[in-house]
Amino acid sequence: ALVPDWAQAEDLLQETTMVMWSKFDQFEQGTDFAAWALSIARFRVMNHRKRQRAQRIQFSDEVLEAIAEQVSAATANVDVRREALRVCIRKLAEKDQELLRLRYGLDATIKSVAERVGRGMDAVYKSLNRIHVQLLHCIRRTLITEDAV
Numbered sequence: 001a002l003v004p005d006w007a008q009a010e011d012l013l014q015e016t017t018m019v020m021w022s023k024f025d026q027f028e029q030g031t032d033f034a035a036w037a038l039s040i041a042r043f044r045v046m047n048h049r050k051r052q053r054a055q056r057i058q059f060s061d062e063v064l065e066a067i068a069e070q071v072s073a074a075t076a077n078v079d080v081r082r083e084a085l086r087v088c089i090r091k092l093a094e095k096d097q098e099l100l101r102l103r104y105g106l107d108a109t110i111k112s113v114a115e116r117v118g119r120g121m122d123a124v125y126k127s128l129n130r131i132h133v134q135l136l137h138c139i140r141r142t143l144i145t146e147d148a149v
Helices: 006-022 033-055 061-091 094-105 110-117 121-148
Strands: none
Touching: 006 033, 061 094, 061 121, 094 110, 094 121, 110 121
C-alpha cells in the first residue's frame, strides 16, 4: 500500500527480506518480531521514495501545456466517438443489441451469455466479433460524415 507499483512493491519486499536476513543477528529475542520487520520495511520504502524523487523528470511549462492540450483534444474525441457508438448500436438488429447488453451491460461471461440465449460459446464469440466489426465500420462512417459537415 505504500508503493503504488506492484513490481516495485515486490522488489521492496525482496530487499526487505534480504536486509532482515543480514541483520537477523541484531534482532533481540523476546521483542516484537513484526514491529522489527515493519520498521525495516518502512525504512526501505522511505529510501525508495527518496530515489524516486531524485529520478523524477521535470517537464517545462511548455511541455506540460502541450500534454494538457492533447489530453483535452483526446477527451473531446472520446465524447464524439461515444456518441457515434450509441447511434450505431441503435442501428443494429434487436438480437445483436441484446447480445451486447447481456455481455457488456450486465458484464456477463461468454459462457453465461451462451447459456442464456441457447447458443454455443463459439457462436456467441463469432456473433460478437461480427457486431464489433459492424460497429467499427459504422463509427468510422459516422465520424467521416461529421468531419465533412
